[in-house]
Amino acid sequence: MTENGSEARAATAVLAGASTVFIWGMSSAERLRRQLARAGVQDVRADAEGVSPDADVMILRLDWAYEQRLIDELAIRPGVALVAGGAAAAANVKGAQAAEAVAEIGAGRVPDGLEALDSEGLAGSYNRKLRKREIAYLIPLDERSVAEVEARSFAGSYKGVTDVVTKYVWPRPAKAVTKWCAEREITPNAVTYLGLALMFLALFLFWNGNFLLGLIPAWIMTFLDTVDGKLARVTMTSSKFGDVLDHGIDLIHPPFWWIAWIWGLPKAGFEVPHADLMIWIIVGGYIVQRVFEGAFIRLWGFHMHVWRPFDSFFRLITARRNPNLVILTALTLVGRPDWGMILVCAWIVLSLVVHLAQLVQAMILSRHARLVSWLDAA
Template identity: 55%
Template sequence: MTTTTQAAPAGLILGAGPESGDVRIWGMSAAERLRRIFRRVGVAAADRAPASGTVVVALGGWVYDESLIRTLAQRPGSVLLADDGQAVAAHVHAERAAEASAAIERGADPGGLTRLSPAELSYNPELRKREDPILLRLTRDNVRAVEARTFKGSYKGVTDLVTKHVWPVPARIVTRWCASARLTPNMVTFVGFLGVLGAQYFFWNGAFGLGLICAWIMTFLDTVDGKLARVTMTSSKIGNVFDHGIDLIHPPFWWWAWYVGAFHPGNPPPASWYVQWIHLSPLPLAELALAVILIGYVVQRVEEGIFMRAFGMHVHAWRPFDSFFRQITARRNPNLLILTPAWALGRPDVGFYLVAIWTALSLAVHTAQLAQAFATPRERVVSWLSR
């Protein structure tokens, strides 16, 4: 028995038009942005329709959310409509490509196709938020507004309070500069990685002010690199692993370095101290706090992984409370919000203890979330954002 797979559709970009052909968004034209989206969703951009197969035809002067083109590419026989009902893109068989292209360039519906609209695709599981995908004509008059909209669309809906409420405006400015300068997301991630190393070094040696400067710069660039990748359509698997790998691994090393800087500046504990850990011997208060922070961080991430594997979504997207708690749970940025004022008041040791307490409380909340999910009927464990 043989199986056949449908060939990837070809992609035709229809005339951008005099209004938007020379307008740049994030350092590229709308047509170039669409070409990058085609590449990302598996559509082969072509100069003319093939003799067979299917074709995605789309107006080159419009700015599309990637999810719209991906959905369109998966649904032969469909047409994408803007909010005003204008047809802007369609997925048709090759023999209808010329007819559909002519109709769409006139702003008319080719007819006989299933209609799609942005409102149907308002939930984005990757970014954990509900928001209508962008679909706008690009002109000289609205380019900044469209950039603002695409930047907002690149943001995760469920994240920590610093990333959500503090970084958006400065990050948009820096992201625009990076795009204009042709900097890649991986370049930004690498500079952020240098910040990781700098914070580690300064914390370890008790230079908390310099370490916090490096740490906050790193957290800011960690916002910029992801947004730059999304708005310029240049994200990659390697870049994603590089970025998320750094995010996952470095926080425990920072807290360990803070412990050394606060209680043993430049002088890590002797080997016998680690033997105490192994044999679960009673630990002094500072060492107990470090154990709570390190073990708590690892267990929380494991619990998040279990939830994702069991229910196919992030625990933070399950219920409104879970999304709220993601803003303040004991992760990197909320912990830095505790440590920074503690250092400013001259008590980095007190800040360390407060992080340990908050980590223990956060771990208790995450454990309760996981237990509640497994005690709930499977069909009810769905994201409140998708309802």
């Protein structure tokens, strides 16, 4: 720890050995440089020459693939060697020891005086950012392991608690499209902009009562919403602007789609006797749900959807964009888009009742014990 209480962080990294393998269109060296930059390490070298004797120096072998959590943790853990299967893959040492440590790590040996930790020992088993329990991967890197590394890194970019479509339908095609984009250096923001255009196209078609036609760009947009985030994570090209753009679109557009759908029903020949009530349910339900979620995080420090196993299950089907689109698609395919919107409104109300119950239960239980996510519990 530094004097002001923040964590001390290695400022220099040495990349040891060599690798000719490419992952997601990047060389091993380029991938590690991007990972180190995300961990706040900008001084990346090929050897330890000229390193300050008192500096904390990270040493990483190029013939290993590291999950980002391992890089982040190793950067703030001096005196530690990262090992797998009895072989050393990386370390954080003092500059005075760096030259010798590079040789030792390059040979797969743990330098004298370092604490040897495996992936779980260094980074734990719970990924709070992505809301899932998973030990960070550390994989020897060669031509035969590229597919495994890409599969693990892609899976590692996925939230463990999300809706049923994102969790079970999109992963396989999204991985293929992410790979295609990465190899052609298509940026995540470019994918987001395409999704934005499709979002407006779907809105226009819904507004005019062209529901089946509008569902096509709507579903493609939701698919690209998965791809852009995964592309940013696996290629380490995320940015604050891109994150704000992506999450801003996600946050704002769903209720406008449902309102456009209601306004489009008369144009498609369907009566909407309670249109005003339906719009109030959509807008009010969307706002209240977000308030519930925000209040839970503010009060107890984690998302309500990862509190208990039931809460994580209910996140699969709660009245968010993708589950609502499933309802609308199913009813539109049988010729009743009006019934589809009635069911969506009913599901919004029922989901709010469940979330209110979650919030009340948490308030009662928190009086007697500290609330902990079931994914984070020992």
